[in-house]
Amino acid sequence: MLLLGFSSGLPFLLVGNTFGYWLRDEHTSLTAIGFLSWVGIAYSLKFLWAPVMDRVDLPLFERLGHRRGWIMFSQIVVGLALLGMGATGTKAGLVRLGALALVVAFASSTQDIVVDAWRIESADDGEEQGLLASAYQFSYRLALLATDSLILIVAAAVGWRASYTIYGACMVIGIAATCFAKEPFAKEPTADEPERADAVADKKQREAPIWTPRGFFDAVVGPFIAFFRAHGWLALLMLAAISLYRVPDFIMGPMANPYYHDLGLSKQTVGAVRGSIGLIATFAGIAAGGYCSLKLGYMRALIIGGILQAAAIAAYATLAFASPTIRLFALVMAGDNFGIGFAGVALVAYMSSLTNIGYTATQYALLSSTYAWLGKILKGFSGAEVEHLSATYGLIHAYGIFFVVCGLAGLPAVLLFAMLGYWHGRKLGDVTPC
Numbered sequence: 001m002l003l004l005g006f007s008s009g010l011p012f013l014l015v016g017n018t019f020g021y022w023l024r025d026e027h028t029s030l031t032a033i034g035f036l037s038w039v040g041i042a043y044s045l046k047f048l049w050a051p052v053m054d055r056v057d058l059p060l061f062e063r064l065g066h067r068r069g070w071i072m073f074s075q076i077v078v079g080l081a082l083l084g085m086g087a088t089g090t091k092a093g094l095v096r097l098g099a100l101a102l103v104v105a106f107a108s109s110t111q112d113i114v115v116d117a118w119r120i121e122s123a124d125d126g127e128e129q130g131l132l133a134s135a136y137q138f139s140y141r142l143a144l145l146a147t148d149s150l151i152l153i154v155a156a157a158v159g160w161r162a163s164y165t166i167y168g169a170c171m172v173i174g175i176a177a178t179c180f181a182k183e184p185f186a187k188e189p190t191a192d193e194p195e196r197a198d199a200v201a202d203k204k205q206r207e208a209p210i211w212t213p214r215g216f217f218d219a220v221v222g223p224f225i226a227f228f229r230a231h232g233w234l235a236l237l238m239l240a241a242i243s244l245y246r247v248p249d250f251i252m253g254p255m256a257n258p259y260y261h262d263l264g265l266s267k268q269t270v271g272a273v274r275g276s277i278g279l280i281a282t283f284a285g286i287a288a289g290g291y292c293s294l295k296l297g298y299m300r301a302l303i304i305g306g307i308l309q310a311a312a313i314a315a316y317a318t319l320a321f322a323s324p325t326i327r328l329f330a331l332v333m334a335g336d337n338f339g340i341g342f343a344g345v346a347l348v349a350y351m352s353s354l355t356n357i358g359y360t361a362t363q364y365a366l367l368s369s370t371y372a373w374l375g376k377i378l379k380g381f382s383g384a385e386v387e388h389l390s391a392t393y394g395l396i397h398a399y400g401i402f403f404v405v406c407g408l409a410g411l412p413a414v415l416l417f418a419m420l421g422y423w424h425g426r427k428l429g430d431v432t433p434c
Contacts, residue, residue: 030258
């Protein structure tokens with residue numbers, strides 16, 4: 001799980017915030033950087049092809065098994081596309097580079113679909129599910145730090161194109177993990193064990209293959225019917241809360257690295273702070289998020305994480321309105337990494353608990369797409385908004401105002417999860433808010 005989580009996290013920022021840093025170094029406008037961040041919308045649309053991951057074995061990869069075959073294929077495509085980005089560079093034009101980034105995003109989101117399904121189906125109980133979620137977040141965040149901090153040091157030494165080539169080759173880590181991983185639930189259920197996910201999928205495929213009308217309906221529509229049947233009208237409130245929860249992080253993302261660039265912070269400084277204090281804060285946040293999810297319950301952990309996340313993102317404004325010293329930058333970075341790490345574990349654990357066996361990939365893809373789609377769309381306008389504010393307030397102060405607004409955008413999700421906690425408590429005969 002640690003290695004597969006690292007493989008899932010590796011491409012994410014290479015077509016997101018780090019990609020924006022590269023483009024800003026090449027003097028690309030903030031507006032163009034914001035719009036190019038829309039390649040990440042692929043992560044918000046993955047529920048559209050997730051039913052195929054649930055029901056169809058990938059030709060030429062069947063020997064690896066249902067889940068591992070899809071994981072391996074997506075990892076190979078991600079690695080080749082990253083190598084292509086390194087070989088192309090910005091000199092060939094933003095259209096070609098953006099197209100390769102889009103391929104990375106689609107293949108990476110496919111990898112996420114199947115790795116999430118592998119993680120959920122490999123757990124035997126809720127406690128093991130929480131452990132695997134924490135392991136996934138731990139290594140995913142480690143990959144984000146490697147592509148958000150270490151790559152800046154590498155890029156300062158060898159250039160952006162060589163850096164992307166190196167990181168494309170690093171996808172071999174995930175490929176090796178897939179080779180050694182076990183296909184989840186590779187045995188038939190027994191009288192002493194619950195029904196296994198692969199047995200459910202095989203049964204569905206035998207009764208109604210996906211190419212038949214009934215099979216197609218069950219693969220595409222069945223997961224959504226099962227989700228709403230299980231949770232009733234609260235499902236709408238769940239989806240609304242999930243969709244708003246990570247909005248602050250997504251909106252501020254494309255502007256974070258250009259912000260450091262325009263503040264005059266060197267790539268080496270940013271990379272060193274992220275890789276030291278930021279790394280420690282990330283692991284502390286993940287550990288705290290996992291502990292609170294286990295001891296306090298999902299709802300309380302989500303509320304705490306939402307508040308921490310909102311405050312940490314708004315704190316970026318202090319760099320715009322005060323002298324951006326290394327000490328202040330390190331403090332802001334530590335707060336952000338702790339808050340995002342805490343909130344990420346809480347959300348992943350909560351979403352994992354909502355899936356039904358037999359529809360794991362599609363339902364989790366729906367939930368993870370829901371938490372990303374609104375932020376992914378809105379973040380495309382982030383650069384244009386900062387440039388608009390800069391006409392009145394100046395560029396650096398415009399950044400500060402922007403980050404405060406991003407932090408405030410996290411409060412609606414906190415209120416919605418508080419409402420969900422209240423209604424869940426009423427269903428259990430407990431009217432406490434969480």
